[in-house]
Amino acid sequence: MKRKPLIFAALATVAVISAALVSSCKKDASAVGDRALSATQVVPTNSTLSGVLGSGHNVVDTIHLTSSVAWHLSGLVYVDSADVLIVDPGTFVYGDLSTSSSVPGGGLVIVRGAKILAQGTANAPIVFTSANTSAPASGDWSGVVILGNAPSNSNGRVQVEGIPTNPPANATFGGNTGTVATDNSGILQYVRIEYGGYELSTDNEINGLTLGGVGSGTTIDHIEIYKSKDDAIEFFGGTVNVSYIVAVDALDDMFDFDNGYSGTINYALGLSDTTRADKSQSNGIESDNNATGDSTATPVTRPTINHMTIVGVTPTRASVTNSQPSGTGKYGRLAHLRRSSRFAISNSLFLGFNTGFSLDGQLGNTPCAYFRGLSTLTNNIVHAYATPFGVEGTSPCSVTLSSGNLAITNASNANAAIQLVAPFARPTTATAANWFPVSAASIANTRGAGAFSFGGTDWTAGWSKY
Numbered sequence: 504m505k506r507k508p509l510i511f512a513a514l515a516t517v518a519v520i521s522a523a524l525v526s527s528c529k530k531d532a533s534a535v536g537d538r539a540l541s542a543t544q545v546v547p548t549n550s551t552l553s554g555v556l557g558s559g560h561n562v563v564d565t566i567h568l569t570s571s572v573a574w575h576l577s578g579l580v581y582v583d584s585a586d587v588l589i590v591d592p593g594t595f596v597y598g599d600l601s602t603s604s605s606v607p608g609g610g611l612v613i614v615r616g617a618k619i620l621a622q623g624t625a626n627a628p629i630v631f632t633s634a635n636t637s638a639p640a641s642g643d644w645s646g647v648v649i650l651g652n653a654p655s656n657s658n659g660r661v662q663v664e665g666i667p668t669n670p671p672a673n674a675t676f677g678g679n680t681g682t683v684a685t686d687n688s689g690i691l692q693y694v695r696i697e698y699g700g701y702e703l704s705t706d707n708e709i710n711g712l713t714l715g716g717v718g719s720g721t722t723i724d725h726i727e728i729y730k731s732k733d734d735a736i737e738f739f740g741g742t743v744n745v746s747y748i749v750a751v752d753a754l755d756d757m758f759d760f761d762n763g764y765s766g767t768i769n770y771a772l773g774l775s776d777t778t779r780a781d782k783s784q785s786n787g788i789e790s791d792n793n794a795t796g797d798s799t800a801t802p803v804t805r806p807t808i809n810h811m812t813i814v815g816v817t818p819t820r821a822s823v824t825n826s827q828p829s830g831t832g833k834y835g836r837l838a839h840l841r842r843s844s845r846f847a848i849s850n851s852l853f854l855g856f857n858t859g860f861s862l863d864g865q866l867g868n869t870p871c872a873y874f875r876g877l878s879t880l881t882n883n884i885v886h887a888y889a890t891p892f893g894v895e896g897t898s899p900c901s902v903t904l905s906s907g908n909l910a911i912t913n914a915s916n917a918n919a920a921i922q923l924v925a926p927f928a929r930p931t932t933a934t935a936a937n938w939f940p941v942s943a944a945s946i947a948n949t950r951g952a953g954a955f956s957f958g959g960t961d962w963t964a965g966w967s968k969y
Contacts, residue, residue, distance in 0.1 A: 515891030542871050544589075549944075551599075554719045555672045557586030557617075558809035570594040570627070574583055575644040576609030579645060581672035584616035587689070597634040598644020598699065607667070607701045608711060609634065610645025613688060614672050615652050615716070623727070625692030626965035631682025634695040635825070639698045641754060642732030646699030646709045646828035650676040652686040653718035655740020656763035656793055656800040663739060665701055665709035677716030677740040677762065679801065684742045686718025690773035692964045693725045700732025700754065700769060708733040711753065717743040719766065727751065727967045731782075734789075735773070738764040738806070742934035745769075752776035756785060757813065760790040760844065763802035770962060771937060772954045773813040773931075774969065775834065775855065784835030787853065796842035805845040805878070812938055812954040813837055814926045818888050818915055822857060836861045837885065841895075845878045852927065852953035854917040859910070884952045887913040909950065911929060921947055 545557075550572050557564040568574050570593040577599050582588045590596070590612075598609030611631070613619045623629035633643035650663060655677030666674045669803045701709040711731030714723075719742040727749040728735035736752035737759040746769040750757040757773035773787055789853040792804045814819060816834060817965055826832030837853040841863035853859060862878065885891045891910035896918045911920050918926055922945040940948035940957040948957040955961070 519692050523966065525789050551575045551577050552580045555581045555583050556588065557583040558672070559732065561587075563587065565589055567591075568594050575599050576611055576644065577611055579607050579610045579666065579670070581612045581670070581674075581762070582612055582617040582619065586892045587618045588613065588618060589754075590619070590621040590629050592623045592629065592641045592693070594623075594629050596629075596631045597636075598631065598646075599634045600643055601645075601952060602703070605663075607703075607709070608642075608644035608702065610648065612648040612666070612670075612672070612674060612676065615649060615650050615676060616753065617693060618687065618689035619649065619691065620689050621691050621694050623725075623966065625693055625965040628693045628695055630695045631695065631699070632695070641698055641701075641730040641752070642700045643698045644703040645729065646711050646713065647696055648674075648713040648715070649691075649717050649721075650715045651681050651686050651688045651717040651721065651741060651743075652679060653685060653716045653741040653743070654679060654682040654763060654802050655716050656802055656804075657740065663713060664707050664717040665703050665713070667703060679763075682716070685718070685720045686744075687720030688717050689726075690722040691726055694723065695729060695967065697729040697730075698731075701730075710734040710737045710759070711737070712736045714741055714743060715739040717741040719743055724748075725962070725966060727963075728753070729968060730776070733755040734759040737761065738766070740764055740802070742766050745797055748772070749963055749967050750774070754779060754785065755781040756789040758788050760788075760804050760806045763800070763804050765802055765805050765807075767807040767809065768811065769809050770954050771808070771811040772935065772963065773811070775815045777820060779815050779828055780832035780834045782829040782831045784833045784839075786835040786839045787815065787839070787856070788840070789883040790838075790840050790844035790846060791842035793842065793843050798843035803843070803845055805847065806924060807847045808851060808953050809869050810952075811848075813851075813853045813855075813873075814913070814938065815917075817855070818917075819889055821839065821855065824902040826902060837887070839863060840878075847879045847881075848883060849881040850883070850950075850952050852884045852920060852921065852947050854911075855883075856887055857889045858893055859891040860893070861890075862894050864894070880908055882950060882952060883908040884911065884915065884947060884950060885909070886917050886921060888912075888914050890918070891953040909934055909946065921945070923947065933963065933968050935961045
């Protein structure tokens, strides 16, 4: 669900970078009083990265990871403020396994003011994965954390979840004053993040991809988070927009929004893990304004989601209440919207849970009063084995949540009316064909709902895996 850091190794082989990049780095450095207006490119001589990269230098360092080297993250590796991490297309970065349950495995933390430029391609994606290449498993390493200066509704800057006390670099993000909505933490494109996640303590975890206070100047698209030990991707405040996102087999939630996140998700595919569910219940979407449900905390969490497909599990699996690894795991809801969170969800397709959209009023505002005029559900197809649209909490009320949407209840066949190709089967090769409408006449296609349209482009092709 939430926090922590990363570090880089000894610096050597210094070369002057291109004029364009020097110019860019100078611009970044000009805002930092104790940094010289120059830049160097550093290619680490040791492939095992640890510590704080760029720490203690008088220039803006650009740390360059090339595809010819198998890079390793030893513990949490931090990229220092004002420095830039460049990762070439086709590069593999391996997170080393932790040495004990109290020590995080390898991970990468981009701190506030630093940037990551990880621009893969469809034919040469960048892969962050487990160093245990023979038998990789969820939670082998810690994951990727990006922290920025965009607003959150926390009281001042706070340390992101999952990172141990007193990290060697500043692991705070956001805040509700003195922040910049357009903050730029760099670029992530055509990147896979596999087998990450670390639980420091209950409800205090690093996710596959953790974004804390990341601003709208950051570019994030064509990203897959595969078999994370906690959430696939969690947003703590911030305004960053992301698109073409694949979340596969997360232990906990696929998409988690907290602390005033207000960006947009365009085109996303989420697939439930069919073999395990989390002790906190595994949801497609979980959204909170903050942990206490304080509706006065601003900015208010309000993700905008357009063209998302989330696929749960079969009826038998959806009712399991003792799933591994905890023995108490349970599949929750397609979307658990709670704790005074607002939302705008449109043109999306959801199937395969007992409960679809659930407005939960147990903390914060009563769910129905808060829904009216503040949140929208538009042109969505929502299947559930039992309840497509419902209300939880101590203040039940009568409201038509399914207005303008299509609610489908089918206790035995989630796909009967929707007619995707084979939503509960994983293809043997990486192709999203199973989640396309079976024909132009399919409800999903005629309504224009979901991440794919009949005859449309498979935007997952070439760089993702299932």
